[in-house]
Every structure is written in C-alpha cells, then in structure tokens.
Amino acid sequence: MCSFKSSEYERIEDEFFQTVGSEKENDNCTIYGYKRNKRKEVVCNIICILFLGLPYLVFHWYPYLQKVKFQKCSLRLANIVLLKDNHGHYKIIHVETQHVLVPTLGKIYLRHFHYKHTKYVYHNEFNFIPLDIFVPPSSLADLLQYSNGLNQLEYKNFLELYGPNAITVEVKSYWTLFVEEVFNPFYIFQLFSMALWLIDDYAIYACCVLILILFSISTSLYQTRKQSEALHDLVESSTVDEVQILRPNTLWGHTELTINSRNLVPGDLLVIPTTGCTLACDAVLLKGNCIVNECVLTGESIPITKTPPQPSDETYDSLIHKRHTLFSGTQVLQTRYYGGEQVLARVTQTGFSTTKGSLVKSILYPAPIGLKFYADTYKFVFILFAIAICGMVYTLYTYIQQHVSLKESIIRALDIFTIVVPPALPAAMTVGTIYSQTRLKKLGIFCISPQRINVCGKIKLACFDKTGTLTNEGLEIYSVIPSENSQFTEPVVNMDEMNQKSLLIQGMATCHTLTRIDGSINGDPLDMNMFNSIKWDLEEPGQSEITRYDTLGPVIVKPRHQPDADINLPYEIGIIRQFPFSSTQQSMSVICRTLEDPLMLVFVKGAPERIAAMCIENTLPLNFNTRLSEITAQGFRVIALAYKTLPSKFKWKDAQKVERVTVECDLVFLGLLIMQNTLKPETQPIISALKDANIRTVMITGDNIRTAISVARECGMVALHEDVILIKAVENEEAEIPSIKMERIAPEMESMESFADLKKLHITFALDGKTWTILRAYYPHLVPKLLVHTTVFARFQPDQKTQLVTHFQKLDYMVSMVGDGTNDCGALKAAHVGVSLSRAEASVAAPFTSSIENISCILHLMLEGRCALVTSFAMIKYMAMYSLIQFFSVVLLYANHSIVGDVEFLFIDLIIITSLALTIGKQGIVLFFLFSCTLLYC
Numbered sequence: 045m046c047s048f049k050s051s052e053y054e055r056i057e058d059e060f061f062q063t064v065g066s067e068k069e070n071d072n073c074t075i076y077g078y079k080r081n082k083r084k085e086v087v088c089n090i091i092c093i094l095f096l097g098l099p100y101l102v103f104h105w106y107p108y109l110q111k112v113k114f115q116k117c118s119l120r121l122a123n124i125v126l127l128k129d130n131h132g133h134y135k136i137i138h139v140e141t142q143h144v145l146v147p148t149l150g151k152i153y154l155r156h157f158h159y160k161h162t163k164y165v166y167h168n169e170f171n172f173i174p175l176d177i178f179v180p181p182s183s184l185a186d187l188l189q190y191s192n193g194l195n196q197l198e199y200k201n202f203l204e205l206y207g208p209n210a211i212t213v214e215v216k217s218y219w220t221l222f223v224e225e226v227f228n229p230f231y232i233f234q235l236f237s238m239a240l241w242l243i244d245d246y247a248i249y250a251c252c253v254l255i256l257i258l259f260s261i262s263t264s265l266y267q268t269r270k271q272s273e274a275l276h277d278l279v280e281s282s283t284v285d286e287v288q289i290l291r292p293n294t295l296w297g298h299t300e301l302t303i304n305s306r307n308l309v310p311g312d313l314l315v316i317p318t319t320g321c322t323l324a325c326d327a328v329l330l331k332g333n334c335i336v337n338e339c340v341l342t343g344e345s346i347p348i349t350k351t352p353p354q355p356s357d358e359t360y361d362s363l364i365h366k367r368h369t370l371f372s373g374t375q376v377l378q379t380r381y382y383g384g385e386q387v388l389a390r391v392t393q394t395g396f397s398t399t400k401g402s403l404v405k406s407i408l409y410p411a412p413i414g415l416k417f418y419a420d421t422y423k424f425v426f427i428l429f430a431i432a433i434c435g436m437v438y439t440l441y442t443y444i445q446q447h448v449s450l451k452e453s454i455i456r457a458l459d460i461f462t463i464v465v466p467p468a469l470p471a472a473m474t475v476g477t478i479y480s481q482t483r484l485k486k487l488g489i490f491c492i493s494p495q496r497i498n499v500c501g502k503i504k505l506a507c508f509d510k511t512g513t514l515t516n517e518g519l520e521i522y523s524v525i526p527s528e529n530s531q532f533t534e535p536v537v538n539m540d541e542m543n544q545k546s547l548l549i550q551g552m553a554t555c556h557t558l559t560r561i562d563g564s565i566n567g568d569p570l571d572m573n574m575f576n577s578i579k580w581d582l583e584e585p586g587q588s589e590i591t592r593y594d595t596l597g598p599v600i601v602k603p604r605h606q607p608d609a610d611i612n613l614p615y616e617i618g619i620i621r622q623f624p625f626s627s628t629q630q631s632m633s634v635i636c637r638t639l640e641d642p643l644m645l646v647f648v649k650g651a652p653e654r655i656a657a658m659c660i661e662n663t664l665p666l667n668f669n670t671r672l673s674e675i676t677a678q679g680f681r682v683i684a685l686a687y688k689t690l691p692s693k694f695k696w697k698d699a700q701k702v703e704r705v706t707v708e709c710d711l712v713f714l715g716l717l718i719m720q721n722t723l724k725p726e727t728q729p730i731i732s733a734l735k736d737a738n739i740r741t742v743m744i745t746g747d748n749i750r751t752a753i754s755v756a757r758e759c760g761m762v763a764l765h766e767d768v769i770l771i772k773a774v775e776n777e778e779a780e781i782p783s784i785k786m787e788r789i790a791p792e793m794e795s796m797e798s799f800a801d802l803k804k805l806h807i808t809f810a811l812d813g814k815t816w817t818i819l820r821a822y823y824p825h826l827v828p829k830l831l832v833h834t835t836v837f838a839r840f841q842p843d844q845k846t847q848l849v850t851h852f853q854k855l856d857y858m859v860s861m862v863g864d865g866t867n868d869c870g871a872l873k874a875a876h877v878g879v880s881l882s883r884a885e886a887s888v889a890a891p892f893t894s895s896i897e898n899i900s901c902i903l904h905l906m907l908e909g910r911c912a913l914v915t916s917f918a919m920i921k922y923m924a925m926y927s928l929i930q931f932f933s934v935v936l937l938y939a940n941h942s943i944v945g946d947v948e949f950l951f952i953d954l955i956i957i958t959s960l961a962l963t964i965g966k967q968g969i970v971l972f973f974l975f976s977c978t979l980l981y982c
C-alpha cells in the first residue's frame with residue numbers, strides 16, 4: 045500500500061462528487077461523476093440540429109447544461125467529470141484511461157483527467173488525487189541511492205505516466221483567438237443586432253458597426269496574443285533543448301545519452317556539464333556541488349551553492365531541501381567535481397509539476413482579484429439590459445396601440461435592445477490598461493499580469509522588504525567588536541590592525557559561500573563586503589590542491605600579504621564543507637582547516653540572537669544583549685561570529701557526512717560585525733509621498749527588530765513624534781500559553797484591548813516573527829487589532845511574510861509588496877500587487893518586475909493603475925450616457941411613430957467615435973477618418 049498524504053484528502057462518503065485542488069491556494073473545485081449515454085446524446089444532437097445549432101452555442105456558454113447529455117454516476121465509473129471551480133465556473137472534462145507502471149505500486153490500470161496542467165488520477169480510496177500525491181514521495185536515502193538510471197522499460201512507462209517534460213504557454217493563432225472571441229455572448233449579440241439592422245434597412249449603419257466590432261475584436265486579439273507571446277518568450281528563455289542522462293548498460297554499468305529535454309522523466313539521472321547549463325527540470329543533486337543563478341524564479345541574481353543532501357529516511361521535499369535541489373529554468377553557472385567524476389542529479393519533477401511550472405500555472409490561472417470595478421461593470425451591463433427590456437415592452441405596447449404590423453413592432457422592439465448595449469464596450473474596458481502597460485514598460489517595469497494594473501490604482505497598504513529594497517544591498521562593514529575572554533573589546537574600524545591569524549579574521553575569511561565566476565568573486569553582497577574588508581584572496585579548487593587537502597579540492601582563502609615569511613608553508617585555509625545561509629535558519633557555517641594544521645574548525649555566522657543560542661553560555665559577554673540593543677538601535681545591521689574546534693579524530697570523510705545541527709552547537713563566541721545600513725536616496729521621499737496620499741506603509745524584514753525600527757524612523761515610515769511599542773511573546777515554562785508583553789507601555793495604555801485611541805496617541809507597534817507565530821496560535825482575536833496598528837514586522841521568516849500579507853488581505857486591504865526576491869517570493873506572489881526589484885528583465889517571481897532598483901516603482905504603478913482605472917470609468921460613464929440618450933430619443937420617436945434614419949444613426953454615433961478617437965489615440969483617429977469618409981459618401 046502506498047503512503048499518501050491522506051490528511052489532505054479525507055475519505056469521502058458520497059462518491060458522486062468530490063473536492064479537488066488546493067484550498068491553501070484558494071483553488072479548490074468540486075467534481076461530479078457522469079458517464080456517456082448514447083440515447084441522450086443522439087436526442088440532444090437532433091434537437092441542436094433542429095434549432096440550427098443554437099443549443100451548441102448555449103452549451104459552449106454554459107457547460108453546466110451539457111450534463112443533460114450524460115448520465116450521473118459515481119466517480120469510480122465516471123468517464124466524464126463536471127468540474128465546478130470556486131468562482132462558480134463549470135467545465136466538462138473527459139476521463140482517460142491508461143495501463144502504466146507506477147513507482148512502488150507496479151503496473152496498474154489508471155483513470156485520469158487533466159485540469160489546469162495538473163494530472164488527477166483515480167485512487168480506490170480517495171477518488172481523484174493529483175499525480176504527485178498518488179505517487180508516494182521518496183526518502184532522501186532512496187533518491188541518493190546511486191544507480192545507473194532508469195532502464196528502457198521503466199523509462200517508457202514513466203514517460204507515459206508523467207507525460208512530456210514541457211512547460212508550454214500556448215500562443216494561439218489569430219484565427220483560433222478570433223473564433224473563440226466571436227463566440228463570446230457579447231459579439232454574438234452584436235451579430236444578431238447587425239442582422240436585425242440589415243433586415244430593417246440600416247445597411248450603412250450595420251456596416252459601420254461591423255467595422256467598429258472588427259476594430260474592437262482586433263484590439264482585444266492583439267492584446268491577448270501579445271500577452272501570451274510575452275509569457276511564452278519568458279518561459280522559453282529559460283528552457284533547454286538537449287540534456288545528458290545516464291542509462292544502465294549491461295556491459296559497462298552505464299551509457300551517457302543525449303536526449304531531448306522533453307523526454308526527461310522523474311527518476312532519470314541527469315549529468316550536469318562542467319561548463320554549466322540551464323536546467324530542464326527539478327532535480328536533487330547526488331554528486332558534486334553546483335553554483336546556480338535562480339534569478340528567473342526569485343528575481344535575485346546572487347549565485348547560490350547547491351550541495352548533495354545527506355542520506356536519511358526523511359521524505360524529500362523540494363522546498364524544505366531547496367539547498368540540495370536544482371530548479372527548472374535556473375542556470376548552473378559552475379560545477380565542482382571531485383576527482384574528475386561527473387556531477388549527477390536525479391530528476392524529481394518535470395513539466396508543470398516543477399517549481400517553475402507552478403509559478404507559470406499561477407500566472408496562467410490567476411486567482412480573481414476581486415476588484416469592485418469588474419463587478420460593477422457586470423452590474424452596468426445588466427442594468428442596460430433591464431432598461432432595454434423596459435424599452436422593448438413600451439415600444440411593443442405603443443406600436444400595437446398604433447395598429448402597426450406585428451413584424452414591424454417586433455423589429456422596432458428588438459432595435460431598442462440593440463441600441464442600448466454599446467458595441468465598443470470590450471475595447472473601451474481594456475484600453476486604459478493597454479496604454480498603462482506600455483508606459484510602464486518604458487519606465488522599466490515589466491508586467492506579466494496586465495489585469496493587475498487596475499488593482500495598482502486601489503492599493504491601500506504598501507509593504508516593503510528592508511534590505512536591498514529600502515536600504516542598499518551592499519552593506520559596508522563599519523567596524524568589528526571582538527570578544528576576548530567573554531568580554532567585548534574596543535571596536536576595530538580598520539581591519540588591517542587586526543592579527544591576520546586571529547580567529548575572528550579566520551571566520552571572516554572563511555564563513556561565506558563566495559565563489560569565483562569568470563575570474564571575479566561573486567556571492568551574497570554581505571559576504572562580499574565582509575571578505576573584501578579583510579583583503580584576503582580566494583582560490584577555487586584546482587587539480588594541484590587535491591593532494592594537499594586529502595582527496596577533495598576545497599576553496600582556499602589566504603591573506604594577500606602573508607603574515608609569516610615562511611615561503612615553504614604559506615598561511616592558507618581550505619574550506620572543506622559549507623552549510624549555506626538560509627533565511628529560515630538565519631545563519632550559515634563552514635568547516636575548514638588551516639594548511640598543515642591537524643585540527644578542523646567550524647565557523648558560524650548569522651543573526652546575533654541565533655548565534656547566541658548556539659554558543660556555550662559562558663563564552664558570551666555578560667553585556668551581550670545590552671550592547672546588541674545599543675548598536676541595533678542606531679540602525680546598524682549586526683552579524684555575530686562564533687567558532688569551535690573539532691576533535692582530532694574528525695576527518696575529511698566525517699566533514700562530508702556530518703549534519704548541520706551537530707556543527708552549529710556548543711560554539712565559542714568570537715565577536716560582532718557591524719554593518720552600515722544606508723537608505724537608498726529615493727526611499728524617504730517615496731515613503732513620504734505615500735503617506736501624503738494616505739497610503740499605509742509597513743516594513744516586513746528578516747533583520748533585527750531594533751535595526752528595523754531605526755530604519756523605519758529614518759525613512760519616515762514611523763514619524764519622529766510616534767512612540768513605538770514592542771509587542772513581545774514571553775514563553776514561561778510554568779504557563780501553558782505564552783504571555784504577550786509590551787516593552788514600552790505608554791502611560792495611557794493599560795490593557796491589550798484598549799486599541800481605540802492609538803492613532804491619537806501617536807503610537808505604533810513593532811513585533812517579531814516569534815511573537816507573530818504565538819499570536820496566531822494563542823491570541824487570534826488580537827491579530828486583526830494589532831495588524832491595524834503595527835508598522836514594523838521584524839525577524840520574519842519567508843513563510844511568515846506570506847502569512848502576514850494574506851492576513852492583511854483578510855482585513856480588506858489592497859496590498860502591494862515590494863521586495864528583492866528570495867526570502868519574499870511567497871509574499872510577492874500572495875500580494876495583490878507584487879513587485880520584484882531585479883536586474884533581470886522579467887522573472888516569474890512576481891506579477892511586476894522593476895529594473896529600477898528602488899521603491900519609486902510603486903509610485904509609478906499606483907499612478908498608472910489610477911490612470912487605467914480612471915480611463916475605464918470615464919469610458920463606462922460615457923458609454924452609459926450615450927446609450928441612455930440614444931435610447932430615450934429613440935423611444936420618444938417610436939412613441940410618435942417616427943424613426944431615426946440610417947445616416948442619422950450614423951451621425952449620432954460619429955460623435956461617439958470622435959470622442960473615442962480623442963481618447964484612444966492613433967487607431968481611433970484612423971477609424972474616425974474612415975467613418976467620416978463613409979458619411980461623406982452617403
């Protein structure tokens with residue numbers, strides 16, 4: 045029996061329907077089982093033919109009605125499912141069958157259907173579940189087990205099961221788009237109107253409206269096509285044609301094959317070329333290290349080192365084990381290989397199941413934005429229809445009273461209907477967005493979800509990441525404060541004054557994941573500044589070093605000016621193992637060894653609170669916390685360093701196997717690195733502009749809370765006269781529930797419940813990630829109240845940032861989030877308007893990518909959003925006015941048994957066209973010209 049994540053899919057009683065999809069992503073739908081019924085289908089087809097195919101059109105608009113052709117049955121027997129999504133839209137999907145080999149389940153008969161690029165397969169107990177849940181996840185040990193790859197039979201079966209490895213964004217031909225658009229109820233209605241006008245001798249008017257409709261359709265087709273082309277190109281820019289894989293070979297173990305990347309399947313053994321490559325799938329690294337650029341997924345182009353995981357029974361999860369996972373679409377810049385062996389990775393996910401695939405899916409099928417404007421537009425059309433019906437009834441009544449023939453009465457009544465609904469409505473609705481998008485592009489803001497532009501105009505809460513967004517990314521080292529004998533010594537500003545062999549300098553030289561790419565050192569800006577400040581050199585592993593450091597070629601660091609004159613024994617340190625930095629851990633560590641030194645050392649650096657928790661208590665200076673508070677209160681960014689000596693029996697092999705938790709404990713505190721946290725010059729004016737516009741601003745950062753408050757004050761997010769209160773969760777071993785404390789309670793505030801007058805008292809809150817988790821768990825009723833008054837959210841981990849944005853949305857805020865990728869990717873996706881500051885032209889990390897790397901982009905977006913909204917509103921108001929004026933004039937004329945002539949109608953509409961021409965621009969002017977010519981001709 046396989047191990048499903050059954051908690052997500054409870055056993056259902058009624059097998060006739062079931063919920064599928066992800067509730068977390070607000071994408072759950074209900075499916076109902078049906079099977080084909082020949083008799084019903086034949087009857088239905090006959091009726092459709094008798095009614096000239098009209099029922100087919102109705103089925104196309106309302107797929108729900110298609111169920112009349114089928115017979116309701118249990119999902120176990122269903123060959124058709126009727127799917128209802130959480131927005132009430134229906135879809136008929138056919139269930140297919142196949143005989144395939146499923147890992148750990150063997151060869152089985154599989155029933156499945158595809159929805160939104162996800163394959164749902166039938167399971168006897170849980171009905172339809174996504175394929176990646178159906179196939180049991182592997183443990184790390186299973187994945188790491190070295191084999192020669194999949195054999196031909198397994199491969200064929202897996203290819204059938206998983207399908208081709210492709211993330212295709214379909215770019216439909218203009219013709220296909222045209223056919224789809226024409227079947228839209230709005231255009232069908234317009235065609236019906238034109239037919240009516242032709243019968244009613246309004247030929248010229250009908251022809252002119254036809255031109256208008258064609259213009260409207262072409263604009264809409266051009267826009268749709270352009271958008272899908274842009275997304276297609278973006279996705280294609282990070283795809284690859286050919287890959288090398290290993291296949292078993294009875295004679296010599298394995299053969300290396302070059303195959304088309306579309307043919308990759310989970311389980312394949314991928315060979316990563318030494319020269320680097322773009323990855324075609326998600327894969328877990330088995331052998332060797334890789335340095336990758338994940339800019340396309342995260343927006344941040346810092347090279348990241350990927351290492352193979354340790355074998356264990358832990359279930360592999362690409363998000364938890366992302367330091368060991370190579371993601372589809374990302375670029376391997378370099379590989380490190382040992383003893384000339386190949387760098388290998390095992391494919392874990394392909395196609396739309398990869399991380400890139402899910403990001404593309406979220407763009408292709410975005411969650412509805414819930415902008416009132418769209419709902420109001422539907423109401424507007426509905427009201428027009430209601431008015432039209434009144435007009436029709438009135439016209440019929442007056443014509444019948446005047447004893448006009450029934451045919452003419454009906455034609456006149458239907459005419460009223462066609463007058464009320466304006467033909468250029470769809471074009472008018474989107475024109476504002478198209479122009480805003482073009483202007484944004486000129487400003488360096490790339491948009492992959494144009495419908496979000498309107499939302500930008502409604503932003504009420506602007507969230508900002510701190511480091512790299514509000515402040516400069518290149519944090520310059522201001523000073524170091526070494527600790528000797530558990531006491532802080534005097535701060536050192538000039539690193540040259542320090543002993544090159546001191547442990548603190550050794551830590552600064554080794555505790556990073558810097559790497560040389562094309563001869564220059566690359567990596568995290570913080571690490572780069574730290575390393576550059578001590579003036580050491582870094583050498584990548586080469587063949588000659590292999591012998592010096594046992595069997596492995598480590599990264600070597602050495603001072604530019606050797607401290608000892610001993611030429612035979614240079615002073616250099618080899619970095620044997622790296623545990624890269626992670627935002628969740630807030631630390632990183634390395635194992636290293638000085639040349640000819642028998643003992644290995646561990647250096648750890650990270651957030652001071654984290655490092656303090658890893659240190660032996662008596663190695664920490666007594667005034668550690670007060671000193672830290674003093675420094676952070678001045679707005680400095682502080683990193684702590686610590687080390688420990690490993691036992692003499694700890695050898696190179698142990699270093700490769702040892703777990704991170706074993707290394708990052710019982711440390712000796714070494715000192716603090718103080719970094720300058722300077723604001724970008726644009727930050728303060730933009731924050732003040734936002735405040736003037738009454739838009740709330742908040743900071744969500746991974747940094748220390750006092751540093752964050754200081755930066756918030758400096759940039760004007762917290763006004764100088766405002767009092768900041770730290771909300772803190774205090775865990776007490778005796779009490780079951782942690783208590784909530786306020787660090788500086790203003791005299792006027794007595795209890796947590798008295799939130800009413802905070803604004804008047806000029807009080808704002810700041811809270812950290814730990815408190816946030818406790819608040820959500822034990823004090824959920826306080827969360828909304830606190831959120832309304834909190835400006836600084838510090839020490840927030842990536843998932844907490846996402847939770848916070850979602851909570852703000854629940855409070856009915858239209859939320860924007862500006863960040864520089866990596867630790868805020870989730871928040872960027874969750875926000876109504878996510879803007880990733882990135883040098884890359886575009887990434888799938890967020891709906892907007894700004895190449896202007898400061899927060900001024902948010903102002904441009906808000907302005908353009910408002911422009912687009914105002915244009916759309918103006919258009920709707922204008923259309924409404926025009927329709928109603930024309931409607932009342934015509935009804936009055938009909939009442940007097942008079943009508944508007946063909947050219948008269950055209951003349952009235954011409955005024956509209958002129959106005960449109962002025963609004964729309966060049967295309968409109970051409971159209972205006974066209975109409976004028978027609979009129980003159982008439």
Ligand SMILES: Nc1ncnc2c1ncn2[C@@H]1O[C@H](COP(=O)(O)OP(=O)(O)OP(=O)(O)O)[C@@H](O)[C@H]1O
Pocket residue numbers: 509510511512568570571625627628630631632649650651652682683744745746747748867
């Ligand atoms: N390269 C690094 N090595 C060790 N520790 C680091 C490194 N970079 C950051 N840290 C520590 O981890 C903490 C969390 O880092 P994270 O990247 O999540 O957020 P941040 O960069 O501080 O702020 P923001 O969320 O505003 O970008 C930092 O405040 C710092 O103390």
